[in-house]
Each structure stands twice: as structure tokens, then as C-alpha cells.
Amino acid sequence: MNLKQKARIYSPWVFHAHAGGCNNCDIEIAAVFSPRFDAERMGIKLKNNPRHADILLVTGPVPKQVESALKRIYEQTPNPKVVVAVGSCAIDCGPYNYDDGSENYAFAGPVNKVIPVDVYVPGCPPRPEAIIHGLALALERLALKR
């Protein structure tokens, strides 16, 4: 592990990509970086530019309008990068899918179909601690990538 990689793992920067959804997961992500659940004490920082980010936090079921934007955000983040799908919408469209399991016409499938996902965090919405646990798993993945 070289110095650059070591520095990246000690302070990964996070970009929060909102792709549809109901804003509940976004509130929990805001809580993660608030003083109560303080993720910044572990060096994890929220940035508002994907070009600076190492980790992408994606929420929501990805509507067709957002699909191209999400792909562009993924391409803008520099390598190595890790994608974390937060919430049951991001994993499998959650309650937005029809009862018989068929896909909804308005969505371009879950995040899994649009961009490759590394870590899944289930919950509706997930607890802030659960998101911190997901970020810890994402760091393990980031250490393996180059």
C-alpha cells in the first residue's frame, strides 16, 4: 500500500447523489455528518463535487429522467471509487415496484442496473449507524482497489 492510497483511506471524501426517492434516506445521510453521529471524526467528509469524491452515496430508485445524470456523475468521479446504495429503493426499487414483482414504467431499474454497486445498505430509511457501518465496509473495498 503506497502513501497515496493510505492517505485516501484515512480521509475518504463522500459525494451524495440523490436519484429520485422520498428524501428520507437523504435526511439520514445529513444526520450521519451532524455532530450527533459525527462521521467526520473518522475523516469521512461530505463534498459537493463528484470530481473530489472517493465514495458515492446513491439514494432512490433512479427515475428515467435521472438515469443519464447518474451515469455522468459516475464517470466524473476519479478512480478508484466505491458506490454505496443506501435504502431499499436503491437496492431493489423498494415499494415502488408493483405487487407482482414486475418493473415500474417510470424507473430505469434499481441503481444496480445503471452503475456497478459495491455495498448495499438495506433499511427504509436505514439508521445513521447503519450508514456508518456501510461506509466502513466501503473503506474495506476502497483499500483493495487501485
Place this chain on the structure above:
Amino acid sequence: MIKIVNGMVILIKELLRNIKRCVTIDYPAGTWPGKKYSQIVAYGRGMHEFDEEKCVGCGACASMCSSKTIKLMDEEGERTVSIYLGRCLFCGKCQDICPEKALKLTPKYELANIDKEKLYVKNSLNMAKCESCRKFIFTEKQINTVKNKILENLKPETKEKVRPDMEKYLKLCPDCRKILSFKLEIHPRKLY
């Protein structure tokens, strides 16, 4: 001079109080001495857990599930109740509706995983065969509990009449019950 000392005393008192009122909670939570700040409550809704002895496989949870994550899958001789946590809303309806109180939501919340296929909670049960047509009908446990629950609510006089009838028709599937109802020599009203 005295004013400065008094001011310092007040300042130190405020400082000490603020150390006690620490806002940030440790991760994993609950290790911090002031336990009232711990976020994990005993009735918190997290990962599902089956009580394998109590679960009957009736499928009440599957019919009640608000996002249709709970599914019953009948394969040869085995019924599996599978819960996919990726779509679950953790609403707790399945916990409320369960007649045997076998399904419970534990406060375990750390469910993040690298693999999507590991987000399943499963429970498998043996199934019973119909005696005439040799098809799988219900689970073995379900037949016993239905029998016991019906017999509980009856008077002791009628219980003795019903019990031999039940032993005949509970081994058959609903279609065969209709066909063989004349041969079984039981009153059709008793076919539940």
C-alpha cells in the same frame, strides 16, 4: 482580582457540565457511560428472526407484507418462507399479524453487505402429502395447529364427535375433500 477568580470558577463549572452533556454518541452505540444517549432501543425494528419451533408456514406474513418481500416457495416436500431485506420497509406488520408469534423483528440494524444475495432471511418446513392424489398440500405443523385450535373451542360433547371426522379429512387436499365427501360419512358442514 476576586471578580476574575469568580469568573474562572463559573467558567470551569460550565466546562465540566458541558463535558457531561457530550452530544456525539460512540459507534457502536451504547458503549458510552451516559446510557440515555444510546440510540438502540429494545423494541427497535431491524433484522427479522424466525422462531423455528413455533413457525407453522401459514403465510399470513406474506399476505400482509406491504412491499411483497415475504414469499412462500413450495418446492418438492419443502416450503420455504423467505424474506428479502433489500425490499423490506421494516414496518412490522408481519410481526403483528403472525398468529403463532414466531416472527419477530430484532433491534439488529447493521445489515450492510457487499453481496446482494446474502440479504435473505429464510425458514424451511416439511410438507404433508394428500392421501388420495399424492400432491403436497400444507405443512405438517399447520395441520396439527389447525386441529388443536378448532378442538380447543368446542364443547367436550361435540369434541368427541368431531375428532374422528377431522382425522379423516385433514389428510386430504381441498379438491379431494369435495370428491370424497360422500365416502367419508361425515356431515358436509364440518368441512372447514
